[in-house]
Amino acid sequence: MTSSAARGSPRAKRLDRIARAGQYLSRNGVRWTAYAALFGLLTRANHAVYQGMVRLERRHALSGRNSVENNYRVWDTWDWSQGGEEWTQSEEWKQSLIDDVIRAQLVPQTTMLEIGPGAGRWTKPLLEMASHLVVVDLSDRCIALCRERFSGAPNIEFHVNDGRSLTAIPADSIDGVWSFDVFVHIAPPDVDSYLAEIHRVLRPGGRAVIHHGRDGHEHFAADAGWRSGMTADLFAEMLRKHGLKLRGQFDSWGPGGRFNVRRHRDTLSVFTK
Numbered sequence: 001m002t003s004s005a006a007r008g009s010p011r012a013k014r015l016d017r018i019a020r021a022g023q024y025l026s027r028n029g030v031r032w033t034a035y036a037a038l039f040g041l042l043t044r045a046n047h048a049v050y051q052g053m054v055r056l057e058r059r060h061a062l063s064g065r066n067s068v069e070n071n072y073r074v075w076d077t078w079d080w081s082q083g084g085e086e087w088t089q090s091e092e093w094k095q096s097l098i099d100d101v102i103r104a105q106l107v108p109q110t111t112m113l114e115i116g117p118g119a120g121r122w123t124k125p126l127l128e129m130a131s132h133l134v135v136v137d138l139s140d141r142c143i144a145l146c147r148e149r150f151s152g153a154p155n156i157e158f159h160v161n162d163g164r165s166l167t168a169i170p171a172d173s174i175d176g177v178w179s180f181d182v183f184v185h186i187a188p189p190d191v192d193s194y195l196a197e198i199h200r201v202l203r204p205g206g207r208a209v210i211h212h213g214r215d216g217h218e219h220f221a222a223d224a225g226w227r228s229g230m231t232a233d234l235f236a237e238m239l240r241k242h243g244l245k246l247r248g249q250f251d252s253w254g255p256g257g258r259f260n261v262r263r264h265r266d267t268l269s270v271f272t273k
Contacts, residue, residue: 061188064228064229066187066190071185071186075118075137075139075141075142076140076142080119080141083121087181096258097259098122101253102122102178105270106129106176107175108129109129110130111130111173111175114126114133114177115177115182116136116181117137118182119142119149120146120149121180122178123146130155130176132155133155134169134174136159136169137161138160164197165193165194165197166201171201172201172203173203174206177209177210181211182211183213184212184266185226185227187228188229191235192241195244199242199243202273203273207271208270209268209269210268211266212267212268213227213229213230213264213265214231214266215231215232216230232267239271244271249270
């Protein structure tokens, strides 16, 4: 057995844990060491329970914590005083996303759709670019905030939806779709429903850019940002199912890929009809 293999053996790992426990005990005392051991056990138990929940969600197409009802409750009661800018990493990050993604991927002076505008964080640049902009949100309050903020714009319309469909929008009427910081919170069954609707409302050749989760629940983390179980592969599979063509998936943009959405292991998918 090589030295590296020996170090990775179960016996070596047990000896290492014993040695570390002895160090903790001598440096921190019995009480602290007991708390540390309990914390380790609870962390492993939490992870095991969480993965069990994930398996059930995938096996039975469950919404889990990211149901339409929960999304409505969270976002309709959210403190929108910052306009959603609390999720903006920096002004440079936001401007690059506008210049290098929105303007690079969507065609100007066309009819565009924004799903989940919140308080209008991305609505302003879309409105400046589109000949006509349709915004849809499941939250009555978010739509009210956007109505107030963009009340003087003649080329915008607003709709409250059910969190999974676009019934207010006619078929083959949209040229471009944008959604950011929205699909990361939507359960896979509802994403599937949305993609069927996007296929219906897009004109042939129309393009969509959707920000969503990349790894699902593969990584248990307290700061995961209340992500759903969506993965990049599952999203691509759903696109194929609904006759949409994936043009690319990326998690960084700008000069040298300077800006990204890697903190919560997200990605952006670009696809066409």
